Amino acid sequence: xxxxxxxxxxxxxxxxxxxxxxxxxxxxxxxxxxxxxxxxxxxxxxxxxxxxxxxxxxxxxxxxxxxxxxxxxxxxxxxxxxxxxxxxxxxxxxxxxxxxxxxxxxxxxxxxxxxxxxxxxxxxxxxxxxxxxxxxxxxxxxxxxxxxxxxxxxxxxxxxxxxxxxxxxxxxxxxxxxxxxxxxxxxxxxxxxxxxxxxxxxxxxxxxxx
Amino acid sequence: xxxxxxxxxxxxxxxxxxxxxxxxxxxxxxxxxxxxxxxxxxxxxxxxxxxxxxxxxxxxxxxxxxxxxxxxxxxxxxxxxxxxxxxxxxxxxxxxxxxxxxxxxxxxxxxxxxxxxxxxxxxxxxxxxxxxxxxxxxxxxxxxxxxxxxxxxxxxxxxxxxxxxxxxxxxxxxxxxxxxxxxxxxxxxxxxxxxxxxxxxxxxxxxxxx
Amino acid sequence: xxxxxxxxxxxxxxxxxxxxxxxxxxxxxxxxxxxxxxxxxxxxxxxxxxxxxxxxxxxxxxxxxxxxxxxxxxxxxxxxxxxxxxxxxxxxxxxxxxxxxxxxxxxxxxxxxxxxxxxxxxxxxxxxxxxxxxxxxxxxxxxxxxxxxxxxxxxxxxxxxxxxxxxxxxxxxxxxxxxxxxxxxxxxxxxxxxxxxxxxxxxxxxxxxx
Amino acid sequence: xxxxxxxxxxxxxxxxxxxxxxxxxxxxxxxxxxxxxxxxxxxxxxxxxxxxxxxxxxxxxxxxxxxxxxxxxxxxxxxxxxxxxxxxxxxxxxxxxxxxxxxxxxxxxxxxxxxxxxxxxxxxxxxxxxxxxxxxxxxxxxxxxxxxxxxxxxxxxxxxxxxxxxxxxxxxxxxxxxxxxxxxxxxxxxxxxxxxxxxxxxxxxxxxxx
DNA sequence: AATGAATGAGCGTTCATTCAT
DNA sequence: CATGAATGAACGCTCATTCAT
Numbered sequence: 112x113x114x115x116x117x118x119x120x121x122x123x124x125x126x127x128x129x130x131x132x133x134x135x136x137x138x139x140x141x142x143x144x145x146x147x148x149x150x151x152x153x154x155x156x157x158x159x160x161x162x163x164x165x166x167x168x169x170x171x172x173x174x175x176x177x178x179x180x181x182x183x184x185x186x187x188x189x190x191x192x193x194x195x196x197x198x199x200x201x202x203x204x205x206x207x208x209x210x211x212x213x214x215x216x217x218x219x220x221x222x223x224x225x226x227x228x229x230x231x232x233x234x235x236x237x238x239x240x241x242x243x244x245x246x247x248x249x250x251x252x253x254x255x256x257x258x259x260x261x262x263x264x265x266x267x268x269x270x271x272x273x274x275x276x277x278x279x280x281x282x283x284x285x286x287x288x289x290x291x292x293x294x295x296x297x298x299x300x301x302x303x304x305x306x307x308x309x310x311x312x313x314x315x316x317x318x319x320x321x
Numbered sequence: 322x323x324x325x326x327x328x329x330x331x332x333x334x335x336x337x338x339x340x341x342x343x344x345x346x347x348x349x350x351x352x353x354x355x356x357x358x359x360x361x362x363x364x365x366x367x368x369x370x371x372x373x374x375x376x377x378x379x380x381x382x383x384x385x386x387x388x389x390x391x392x393x394x395x396x397x398x399x400x401x402x403x404x405x406x407x408x409x410x411x412x413x414x415x416x417x418x419x420x421x422x423x424x425x426x427x428x429x430x431x432x433x434x435x436x437x438x439x440x441x442x443x444x445x446x447x448x449x450x451x452x453x454x455x456x457x458x459x460x461x462x463x464x465x466x467x468x469x470x471x472x473x474x475x476x477x478x479x480x481x482x483x484x485x486x487x488x489x490x491x492x493x494x495x496x497x498x499x500x501x502x503x504x505x506x507x508x509x510x511x512x513x514x515x516x517x518x519x520x521x522x523x524x525x526x527x528x529x530x531x
Numbered sequence: 532x533x534x535x536x537x538x539x540x541x542x543x544x545x546x547x548x549x550x551x552x553x554x555x556x557x558x559x560x561x562x563x564x565x566x567x568x569x570x571x572x573x574x575x576x577x578x579x580x581x582x583x584x585x586x587x588x589x590x591x592x593x594x595x596x597x598x599x600x601x602x603x604x605x606x607x608x609x610x611x612x613x614x615x616x617x618x619x620x621x622x623x624x625x626x627x628x629x630x631x632x633x634x635x636x637x638x639x640x641x642x643x644x645x646x647x648x649x650x651x652x653x654x655x656x657x658x659x660x661x662x663x664x665x666x667x668x669x670x671x672x673x674x675x676x677x678x679x680x681x682x683x684x685x686x687x688x689x690x691x692x693x694x695x696x697x698x699x700x701x702x703x704x705x706x707x708x709x710x711x712x713x714x715x716x717x718x719x720x721x722x723x724x725x726x727x728x729x730x731x732x733x734x735x736x737x738x739x740x741x
Numbered sequence: 742x743x744x745x746x747x748x749x750x751x752x753x754x755x756x757x758x759x760x761x762x763x764x765x766x767x768x769x770x771x772x773x774x775x776x777x778x779x780x781x782x783x784x785x786x787x788x789x790x791x792x793x794x795x796x797x798x799x800x801x802x803x804x805x806x807x808x809x810x811x812x813x814x815x816x817x818x819x820x821x822x823x824x825x826x827x828x829x830x831x832x833x834x835x836x837x838x839x840x841x842x843x844x845x846x847x848x849x850x851x852x853x854x855x856x857x858x859x860x861x862x863x864x865x866x867x868x869x870x871x872x873x874x875x876x877x878x879x880x881x882x883x884x885x886x887x888x889x890x891x892x893x894x895x896x897x898x899x900x901x902x903x904x905x906x907x908x909x910x911x912x913x914x915x916x917x918x919x920x921x922x923x924x925x926x927x928x929x930x931x932x933x934x935x936x937x938x939x940x941x942x943x944x945x946x947x948x949x950x951x
Numbered sequence: 952a953a954t955g956a957a958t959g960a961g962c963g964t965t966c967a968t969t970c971a972t
Numbered sequence: 973c974a975t976g977a978a979t980g981a982a983c984g985c986t987c988a989t990t991c992a993t
Contacts, residue, residue, distance in 0.1 A: 165953055229439070279489075283492070302481070311525060314524030362964080373963090374966085378978075382963080566863070582974065584977095593967065652859050692940070713908070722901070726905045727905065727909075732945055750955095783984090794985095797986075801985095
């Protein structure tokens, strides 16, 4: 189950990549504005800088564009996370920095992430597994970091707890973009990071014993 | 800004309610399967048990159906929450029970909630405020309960923290449905409730001091 | 070939007349504003002051309404002309007064006349003869008056000329309403009457010999 | 206020012209038979020899077809008039020949003219001015010719009279087509021309003094 | 490889007409 | 006699996709 292949009539692979990047860039802009369903293939072609005929030399169906877009966004997010998390040594401090970094990435890419999650449901049944796989991979990255803290003895957590925490962190990152109409009016990004980190680590009844 | 009125040609109000309930029921089923955009008005009419002409006696546009669906789901969720939360006296114990109850409601209504959140973005600009308002109301219900705990001295939290916690709880409830492909394979609902509650109250570094 | 009968389910003839007059009055107003095709039967019923169901107790199809409207307008026009022309003794002076009277009637009823002529073409093939018959009748009224002038020796005209003149007068009356966007900005009604009468009687080269 | 542009998706201008001519030809035939409102876009496309999708590559709305039809008919009529009237030197003889020519044009194009005048009222408020402008232009052509006769001293007429006469001539041309059910059963075209010309120039009471 | 004209299934919506009450 | 809820054929229009050039 490696990447799902999207068929292109054109053979020259570097041209295919070039054209698809044009296409994705145009499509993201459009999906951001009007969503996948309200965007026409003509608009995508135009935004990409070529004709509708050419568009169809590089994809087979409109849905392929959506898949390519989602795939590309995932890759960007993961790349930015990996760069940071890979070097983490498994200390609480590095976990905190990892979370902060993730939240910042989600802040910068909130439009893309929104697009991805709102439209991914329009992917056909056979594209879904590839998307879920990426999702699992990304949650897995947090799990790994947390697990290293457990191994190091910095944290004492059951496996189930580790997974739960990874999901929570992951969702709280998305939340920043999805609930921006509420959250971003109350908190700055840095306040959000600090508050969420504190709650995560200390919980709400710490003070009782503090 | 009370409820946005959806125009019906039919005058008999109880008939309007009856027909709209049929419509909403059918629409939810369809939206669940194929989403709002891929569902046709004819399918909605058929699922509701009447003709396309009759459908349009009770709404003005296809979007009205979506609004009616979202509105109805919100009302159901809120009603079930209110019944429980209203009687809370502001103790930690009652907050915990409130959270558990909310998670159970979200479990039972996960299909509806999924539909609502995935399709609400297709609402036109003038219906959106009404939906956001409900969202704020519901988060507000949790805020109130937490605030009562603060007033009672059971918790010591800043206003910003209260809001953050309310949002977190709210989102974790949705998460159960949205990420069911992952979460519901690892946890039972009761495990999920217990784990999330524990994490919320104790945080992940409690052990350090335990 | 007397009046074409429009079927009514209701038996009470005076009620039928009453309801149809309500209907015609409402319909003319609506047709004036939006034309026959853009007016719905529901609107007609509402303007008439009763329900759509009741409307259909007094007509069989929407086209019946149009026929009734045209018929009614013809009758009104003819009645007003007849009142005046019947008494004409066949003098040039009376012909002139007859023309002036006709133009004034066409001025007062210009909306109705416009509706009639613009929409009559929507009448089905079997209603057309009745309409043409009325048209012929009305032109015939002018023919009669002119013929009386010829009989009296006031005018010397061939039969073909008489018919031509009758048609010209008739059309010039309609013209006042149909070309109002041009004519009514240049002339007052009385100027129009005077100019047309003068041209009719004297022609444009009279002056050469005058 | 030059020609109102009708949007076409297709870029190739000569193709646009070709397709639109097909479209207009088909539409005139249909409008003649059943009027604008009773003609469907699919019928227009079919009559034009292409699919509904293609039709909409060359227009934006059904009304565009009507505008294109009216515009095209006007252009044809005007072109044929202009060819004749432009060379008129301002003599009575040339005015008579101009009228005769106009009546002959209206005879040949009576179907088109009928369509145009019966359906033009269905044009939206923003297309109407363009149509009225053409109407004024065409009446203006007769005014010019008559004015030249006045300047040459061949006729002695006030400005108001000139306008009236131009309108009368214009309407009598249309009359030949509109009232064909009556006129064309009494007169041949040439008789009609002769009779109308005579009446116009001599009036009905000339004989009294002749 | 690139183009863009052509296609037609399918959509949301309307509205004349019917008929049970 | 009057009502108005129900119907569904039919409409104007869109847009993903194809294919000749």
